[in-house]
Amino acid sequence: MILKFHAETPVINGFNRSCIYDLPRNTYDFLPLAIVNKLYSFENMNRDTIIDQLDTNEKLWLNYLIEKEYCFFIPQEFKDAFPKINFKWTNPSLISNTIIDISQTTSGFDFKIVEELNCKHVLIRIDNYENLEALYSLLKEKIGTTTFKSIDLHIRKKPDTSFSSFKKSIKKEIKQITDINFYNKKRDTIPSVFSPFFLININIFSESLRFNSYYNRKLYIDKDGNIKNGIEGKRIFSNLTKNVDLAEIVQSKNYKNLWNINKDKIDICKDCEFRYMCIDNRTPKKRNNKAYYFEEECPYNPYISKWKGDKDYKSLEEIGVISNKIFFSIDLKKVKKTNTDIWINSI
């Protein structure tokens, strides 16, 4: 019997620990780096040979991985029946996801221009509508006739109207509508404090291996027709009122500038075990030396595996890691000592 690791549960090493991405079950687990380095080097080896080389603690970890179905033993003759997955990410659409803001149901937004980009997933945020009939006809005649695969709607609610029955009937009639949210207050503004958002699935994982999962093939059109690469983007690439060719704009070098800047290219994140599940709306900045960094610090410190608010959390600067517009540096001795104090001396 030989050892095999599950192809759909890749292990990603961070600076301080490893993380197993359980892609089919959309969850994750942590492992010590030393355990990963040892156990994963035994793939395809005979069970008895492996067991002979493990101490008690390592055997416990192996059992844990087997229990969680991250690895298993198979007869030698089935060795080639469990091939590795090719995580190469491709997408036939010029734009995969679009957010469209509409101020009025009468604004006359032409959804076909987004459809022509082969965009399949849209979030439409509607600020105002005259009455439910006007909203219905916008959804039915303009949105329901598109080839979008999923349509999420955020609609500012008007008082005293029967929303639940409207919601039910419109979802029944327009199958692509995946979700409708009515809200009362002013639309949420972008939070001033950055917080990463995790999504664990094969699509995000594969995309993040090569691309920036937040900016890659995404489009935002604000209520004035401004074309941006994200909701928080300050840069306006053009405006729809100028009769521009949207396909040409989203294929331009400038528009695609951030698409390839995945987390392996960005200081701090490149050392984080969450980097292929983390959706991050910050804009990477380029230093003169061509390396990338973020201006705003993440609440997770990957060098000590602590979140802001956790016991013993320390900022990057406190542990000797500097990442700014001039340079990146890491005081390895100081980081090591901090980890010893947090994870060994305090136990």
Ligand code: SF4
């Ligand atoms: S450091 Fe923060 S933003 Fe960067 S990959 Fe890790 S969790 Fe995400």
